Amino acid sequence: MSAIPPWIDERIERNLDNALTQEHVVETMLESDRPFFSIRQLHARIKPDVSRATVRNRLRELQEIDVVATETYPDSITLYYINYPESEWPLSPEGERALHADTPLDRLSTRGFLTLSDTAGIRTLVLAGFQLSLVLFALGGVLTISGSDITGTQSDIVLWDTAFDLLLVSLALLVVERVVRSVRDKYGPLNLFPST
Structure with missing residues (x-):
């Protein structure tokens, strides 16, 4: 009992x-x-x-x-x-x-990921991957239109190039998020876009 x-x-x-x-x-x-x-x-x-x-x-x-x-x-x-x-x-x-x-990623274990048993955690990872892919597509579009290229990461294996690019974009997003959070904490909310 x-x-x-x-x-x-x-x-x-x-x-x-x-x-x-x-x-x-x-x-x-x-x-x-x-x-x-x-x-x-x-x-x-x-x-x-x-x-x-x-x-x-x-x-x-x-x-x-x-x-x-x-x-x-x-x-x-x-x-x-x-x-x-x-x-x-x-x-x-x-x-x-x-x-x-707990968020789904907090609960996601290695075993849950490898056995695909924690569907909520895996869906969260997939959604994050989709969002980062959109960021990379947008960044690639801007670089193509401007005619410039970033040659910091090069490898004979395309997946390595993509992985390094994804890592660099993720780190850049993390740094931007931290900077924006510290600015918000110091000066209050930033009303850059008018609310409807």
């Missing part, structure tokens, strides 16, 4: 005469990967010899002591979730921290 947080443990009743206890409902909700439940979903997880009305009664009791909260949607669907005081529904505090702290 999942450990019940202290703020819940001190609020719930331990009435062992009930066929279904508040503690069992809370434990079932905490153990699940789901952040919220309908009564039907929660009833299916608890046990078959308890009626839906009993599940509804325990949820109502938990709602009265502010352990469980609800959201009602059209078609009379009500979803129940643990009412964590530290975060917005229906995320646990750990889930909310993970959602705000």
Whole structure:
């Protein structure tokens, strides 16, 4: 069974005469990967010899002591979730921290990349590649129109040339981003383009 947080443990009743206890409902909700439940979903997880009305009664009791909260949607669907005081529904505090702290690239591991199992991280890398390719195309267009060329990186293997060019453009973009950030920090936002 999942450990019940202290703020819940001190609020719930331990009435062992009930066929279904508040503690069992809370434990079932905490153990699940789901952040919220309908009564039907929660009833299916608890046990078959308890009626839906009993599940509804325990949820109502938990709602009265502010352990469980609800959201009602059209078609009379009500979803129940643990009412964590530290975060917005229906995320646990750990889930909310993970959602705000991690980007797909933060979560992408070498194994996830090599096995192509972390699709969000790989899509982020592909999107970054597309954006850098557009920057290189634009830079190439400007150099072609101006009739100039950059001869800093040359190799017999075309992929090496492209890799070096991509590395130099990425480093240049990083330097420009840092300069713009320091200017913004020092002088405030730059309103170079009028907002519509």
